[in-house]
Amino acid sequence: MDGVPPAGGSERLLFICLQGLGNLILAEPAVRAARERHPGAAITVLVRRRAYLPLVARFPARVEAALLEPAxxxxLAARRFHVSYTCFPANDARFDLVTRLLGARERVGHRYPLRKRLRLPGTYTREVAVAPVDDVRQNLALVGEGLAATAPRLRVEPAPGPAPLLGIHPGSSTARRMGLKRWPAGHFRALVGRALEEVAGLTVWLFAGPGEEELAAGIAAGLGPRVEVIAGHPLVEVAELLAACTCVVANDSGLMHLAAAVGTPTVGLFGPTDPARTAPAGGLALQAPGVACAPCWPLLDVGRRPPCPHEERLCLVRLTPDQVWAAVAPRLVPHPAAAVA
Structure with missing residues (x-):
């Protein structure tokens, strides 16, 4: 079955990473820390989408990947893992169920202040309290105390591309109200137009995930041949294309974290979500000034996503293209390739 490694090594460790792309990337430093602490261990990372398997193969720790499906x-349960780590955030009884079915001898997870669904008693043999820190540190706390936080990394070689090259990701997941994280399409279009006017020879790549092609095409319409929509590529190829960019601007999304993980200077645009949790590693998180209700998706009450009470999403509408351009302009200079050997 896909990604199930042969048994071996003195220890068998399992990372259960069943969230989205960004969450998987933010778990990578914890996987790397486990490899450093247990160099001879057989480490498996369990993911929920087949598209993520090649990305796990690009983790610096060189672990194996497995796809969540019944077989x-x-x-995996028959392997009798010594330890499983249920990665953050997993504030849902479905994560508890998978953890119990896999049946590691020691099962490590978080203790959440607010549960979204009924807890399955006895799931974890060790619980770590959710702390007011970023997601990288939440996951590192599962592996051990006092581990130094490092930025997520992927072993990726940049694809060939023009320079200077601005990458834009105007989308995000729309599941469970996450479409509320999107900066307005008109703002993205104004930013691209400004960049083309200000930077001689600039090329713009508009990255579109599944279902985002129309959004990207609408932004690109009429802006000329130096604006190209990038869609339909496997995630590893997307990572290589992001690594070729001089700078990337994105909503708080998986592609934002993917760009940061391959070493590209990244500007993340934040509205309801809290950059204290998910700012792009090594990059810049921008928020609209003077919006008292933002961020409204709490750091500690993981999974609580109240609807926006405003007709306009003030936290994103009031983050202007001029403000974003002021952050992007100095980053549109060539940066050395940051592929991890």
């Missing part, structure tokens, strides 16, 4: 769960 894989049975095979």
């Amino acid at each position: 894989t769960v049975a095979r």
Whole structure:
């Protein structure tokens, strides 16, 4: 079955990473820390989407990847892992169920102040309290105390591309109100137009995930041949294309974290979400000034996403293209390739 490694090594460790792309990337430093602490261990990372398997293969720790499906769960349970780590955020009884089915001898997870669904008693043999820190540190706390936080990394070689090259990701997941994280399309279009006017020879790549092609095409319409929509590529190729960019501007999304993980200077645009949790590693998180209700998705009450009470999403509408351009302009200079060997 896909990604299930042969048994081996003195220890068998399992990372259960069943969230989205960004969450998987933010778990990478914890996987790397486990490899450093247990160099001879057989480490498996369990993911929920087949598209993520090649990305796990690009983790510097060189672990194995497994896809969540019934046959894989049975095979992994038979491996009798010594320790499983249920990565953050997992504020849902479905994560508890998978953890219990996999049946590691020691099962490590978080203790959440607010549970979204009924807890399955006895799931974890060790619980770590959710702390007011970023997601990288939340995951590191599962592996051990006092571990130094490092930025997520992927082993990626940049694709060939023009220079200077501005990458834009105007989308995000729309599941569970996450579409509320999107900066207005008109703002993105104004930013691209300003960049083309200000930077001689600039090329702009508009990255579109599944279902985002129309959004990207609408932003690109009429802006000329130096604006190209990038869609339909496997995630590893997307990572290589992001690594070729001089700078990337994105909503708080998986592609934002992917760009940061391959070493590209990244500007993240934040509205309801809290950059204290998910700012792009090594990059810049921008928020609209003077919006008292933002961020409204609490750091500690993970999974609580109240609807916006305003007709306009003030936290994003009031973050102007001029403010974003002021942050992007100095980053549109060539940067050395940051691929991890």
